[in-house]
Amino acid sequence: MSTAAGRTGVRARRDLLRLPVLGALLRHRWGRLALQLPFLIGAAVLVYDGFTGDQLAPRNLATVVPWVHVRGILVLALLLGGNFFCMTCPFTLPRTLAKRLSLASRRFPRALRGKGIAILSLIGLFFAYEWLNMWSSPLLTAWVIVAYFAAAFIFEALFSESAFCKYICPLGSFNFTYAAVSPTQIGVHDADVCRTCVGKECLNGSYAAQTVILIDQIGIDGAPDRTHTHSPQGTPGCGTLLFAPQIKGNADCTLCLDCARACPHENVGLFTRAPGAELVRADAAPRRWDSALLIVVLTALGLVNAFGMVPPVYPLMQAIASASGLTRLGFTDRLVEGIALALIFGVGIALVVLATIAATWIARMLTRTARRDTLRAAYTAFAPALVPIGFGVWGAHYGFHFLIGFMDAEIVALIQVIALVGGFAGSMWVAQTIAARLYRRDALIGLLPWALVMLALMGVGWWLFSLPMEMRGTIVFG
Amino acid sequence: MGNRILRAIAVFTLLLLLAACRSSAPTQDTRLSFDLLSIIPETLMVGATEITLRVTREGAPLANAAVAITGDMTHAGMEPVSASAQTDADGIVRIPMAWTMSGDWVVRVSVTAPDGGLRTGEFPLIINDAAPPGS
Numbered sequence: 001m002s003t004a005a006g007r008t009g010v011r012a013r014r015d016l017l018r019l020p021v022l023g024a025l026l027r028h029r030w031g032r033l034a035l036q037l038p039f040l041i042g043a044a045v046l047v048y049d050g051f052t053g054d055q056l057a058p059r060n061l062a063t064v065v066p067w068v069h070v071r072g073i074l075v076l077a078l079l080l081g082g083n084f085f086c087m088t089c090p091f092t093l094p095r096t097l098a099k100r101l102s103l104a105s106r107r108f109p110r111a112l113r114g115k116g117i118a119i120l121s122l123i124g125l126f127f128a129y130e131w132l133n134m135w136s137s138p139l140l141t142a143w144v145i146v147a148y149f150a151a152a153f154i155f156e157a158l159f160s161e162s163a164f165c166k167y168i169c170p171l172g173s174f175n176f177t178y179a180a181v182s183p184t185q186i187g188v189h190d191a192d193v194c195r196t197c198v199g200k201e202c203l204n205g206s207y208a209a210q211t212v213i214l215i216d217q218i219g220i221d222g223a224p225d226r227t228h229t230h231s232p233q234g235t236p237g238c239g240t241l242l243f244a245p246q247i248k249g250n251a252d253c254t255l256c257l258d259c260a261r262a263c264p265h266e267n268v269g270l271f272t273r274a275p276g277a278e279l280v281r282a283d284a285a286p287r288r289w290d291s292a293l294l295i296v297v298l299t300a301l302g303l304v305n306a307f308g309m310v311p312p313v314y315p316l317m318q319a320i321a322s323a324s325g326l327t328r329l330g331f332t333d334r335l336v337e338g339i340a341l342a343l344i345f346g347v348g349i350a351l352v353v354l355a356t357i358a359a360t361w362i363a364r365m366l367t368r369t370a371r372r373d374t375l376r377a378a379y380t381a382f383a384p385a386l387v388p389i390g391f392g393v394w395g396a397h398y399g400f401h402f403l404i405g406f407m408d409a410e411i412v413a414l415i416q417v418i419a420l421v422g423g424f425a426g427s428m429w430v431a432q433t434i435a436a437r438l439y440r441r442d443a444l445i446g447l448l449p450w451a452l453v454m455l456a457l458m459g460v461g462w463w464l465f466s467l468p469m470e471m472r473g474t475i476v477f478g
Numbered sequence: 479m480g481n482r483i484l485r486a487i488a489v490f491t492l493l494l495l496l497a498a499c500r501s502s503a504p505t506q507d508t509r510l511s512f513d514l515l516s517i518i519p520e521t522l523m524v525g526a527t528e529i530t531l532r533v534t535r536e537g538a539p540l541a542n543a544a545v546a547i548t549g550d551m552t553h554a555g556m557e558p559v560s561a562s563a564q565t566d567a568d569g570i571v572r573i574p575m576a577w578t579m580s581g582d583w584v585v586r587v588s589v590t591a592p593d594g595g596l597r598t599g600e601f602p603l604i605i606n607d608a609a610p611p612g613s
Contacts, residue, residue, distance in 0.1 A: 056584055057554040068555035136552035136582070311580065311607050401555045468524070468607050470580040 015269030016184065017260055026270070029235060032087065032256055040090035043145055050142025060138035062145070067135045072402025074175070075395045079275075082184040083175045086254035091152040092165065092239075108163040115290040118173040119297050125170045126301050127345055130308040131338050162239030165254055172254065177298055178391045179250035180384065181426070183275045186247050186259060186268065193267045194245040199228070202244040202259035202268055206234030216264075228264035235261040244268045249278030251291070276426060279384045280433040289376060292383035293353065299390035300352035303460055304345055306397045310467040316344065355456070356383070359449035363435075366449070367442040381438060382450055385431035389454055392423015393461045400469065416465045424458040507595030509536045512545070512587060514601060515570070522605050524580050529573045533589050539569030544590040547573050549603070552582040580607035 017023045025031050042065070050062030057063035070085075077084045086092075134140050155164035165172050188194055198216050199206070208230035219225035237259065238244075240252040244259045244267075260268040278284040285291065307313055317340040321327045326336045360379045364370040369378070396416040403412045431450045432443065439446035515530040529547060533540045546562040559578060565571045577583065586600045 056550055056586075057552055058550045058556065058558065060554075064554040067553075133552070135554065401553075405555045405557050468580055470607060 013272040015189070015271055017257070017269050026257055027260055029233070029261060031261075032258075033093075035088045036090050036093050039088050040093055043090050043149075047142045047145050050138040050145070053138060055138055057136045057138060062138040062141045063135065066141060066145075068401050068405070071398040075178075075391075075398050078175065078178050078182055078391075079395070080183070082182040082270075083179040083250060083253065083255045086165070086172055086175050087256060089172075089254070091148045091169075092156075092162070092254070092256075105160040106158070108159045108161060108167060112167060114167070114288065115173065115294040117168050118170065119290070119294055121168055122170040122173055122294075122298065122301060123345065123349070126305050127341065130305070131334075131341050161241050162254070166240040166252055173294060174298065174394075176251050176253070177295055177387065178394070179253070180279050180387045181276045181391055182250055183272055184270055185250055185273050185278070186242075186244060186253055186255070186257075187271045188245045188267050189269060190267060191245045193265050194243075197265065197267075199230070199264065200243070201230075201234075201237060201262040201264055203237045203241065204262075205237035205258070206230050206262040206264065207232070207236055208234060214264075237262055248281060248284040251278075251286075276388065276430065279387055279430045282381075282437060285380060285384045287377060287380045289380070292380040295383045295386050295390065296353055296356050297349055299386045299393065299457065300349040302390055302393035302397065303352070303457070303464065304348040306393065306461070306464045307344070307348065308341070309469055310464055311470045312467070313344070314470075317341065320344075352457070355453050356386070356450075359453045362449040363439075363446045367439045367446040369439065369442075369446075373438070378438065382431065382434055385427050385434060385450060385454070386457075388426025388430060389420075389423040389457055389461075392419045392421075392426070393457075395419040395423070396461065396465050400465075404469075413465070417462075420458060420461050420465065424454060427454045504596055504598075507591065507597050510534070510540070510543075510589055510591055510595055510597035512589050512597065512599065517603075522577070522603060524577050524605060524607060526574060526576050529575055529585075531571050531573070531587065533565045533569045533571065535591065535595075539565075539567070540591060541565055541567045541569060542592050543569070543571075545571045545573065546588045546590075547575065548586045548588075549575060549577065549583045550586070551579060552584060577605045580605050 015023075017027050025034070028034075046062045046065055049060055053060045053062070057067075074085050128134060132140060134144065151168070152164045155168065156162065194200075194202075196216070199214050206228075209232060211232075212230040213227050214230065215224040215227050217224070217226035235258050239256065239258065240254060242252055242259070244263070247253065255270075257270065260266075260270070317337060320340040320343055321336045324339075326339055331339075357375070357379065360375060360382060363382075364373060364375070364378055373381075396419040399415055399419060400412055403415065428451060431454065432447050435443040435447035435450070510533070512531050512533045515532055518528045518530075531545060533543045533545065543565045544562065545565060546560065548558055548560040550556070550558045556579060559575060561573045561575055563571050563573045581604070583603045583605055584600055585603055587598065589597045591597075
């Protein structure tokens, strides 16, 4: 049993779905719904309070819960358990309804099936968060929640796969990326069972409008001796089109567990694993620019987002506004702030992306592997190394907001340092493993450019988190 | 199918009704008013300040009114600061406040007259981390 799981990327220790009580709850047909319903009720309360409650952010659930509590708990959950946010996400609840109402079951356009939209939606969300001071507006936050429900419903109704989760959702993209550090992963007990499986229910689902009996195996006497049934009681297959025995990491896995529920052989499980195990696997990271850039851009966004809340950002925006002549054009302060912020976001992200491309190019030169490895091959191989430090930056930022309300500031600062240095150490460990795999005897010299980039990222993070936080939404340009 | 949707709508409506069980805002005594006289030091920075207010009722100074001040940052999750004091014979009250962080704050003032009349209001403040140049 464990050997097959090992082949699919999980050094099987324990299948959580086979634990008493918890396993039964998670595998139950309504298991996910039971987890989602409290969050749906919570979302309804947030929307209601956001629209009708006290519009002072600290006194309104719509701002306190998503921007303080959920983000902090999300980081902890990813680190200690898995992508439980997507598992309990109420935004996907309209999925079944949308599927039933859908008239056309078409795939998401091929040209858009990548992480390009997700990268843009992440940048858009964090830019809007800073520019429109979403953190101080319960009303705006409530609208964002409503928009989320509407978008999830529309995309589920229009396309056969869970296009919103896989290609668009910025929160899901964050979770998919950082679930790489989680200690759990979907896998199978025995890959041979999947090889001979007729229905591939983990992918295709076990739902049928009318009962259908599938024959898995015909006995010596010609009669079927292994069958299973599809029926209206069945469950859908993987919304993000992952085939359980081929899963090598947590990317694109919403942890909905539909694969486990649909599998007639009870072969799919949620296995414990070494945290971050997929980051050092050669075959886990897709060799795609968009997947690698998602990791790199998220790391940059972590720093840019934190920079948006420390004192130096305000004189910088003032300097950009006056140097570019924006203040003389008669624009509103809001528009000037938006343009200055867009410039800061653009430059910040571009710097990190260019630094990582340069590091890859230099590493190829130093190790004389430029002919053997394309820039894309080397870049996509190294990009996962940024996951731990990116996670550390986000953890330090979100941890601050989560803890500062009830914990001593010095202890919070210590936790931030631990998150940042821990992330850097994790990134170095992953990077040296990748360098050893790619460059063998030249691993040290090949590691050097990436190590310098990661050191610089940690240095910037250290500087940002050593500055006092300054929550300002009011900026007057002049 | 239709019944399921109706049931879902009914449950959602019930939830909204439950969420609507909100206590209404207290009645304001419009005869009461307060003015912000000063904040010392004038350059608002992280640390201690003293806020001075004058409380009047129909234009006349009101003595022995309880004045409570709460400062909230506009970002959720920050610990609020609060203080309270009573007005003197001239309707003046000086309240020490310690700002814990730079950024946008909203200061809410609650005045309770000796006869129980209530007046509330708020004003924004920007607290700096360091003194601005030239101050």
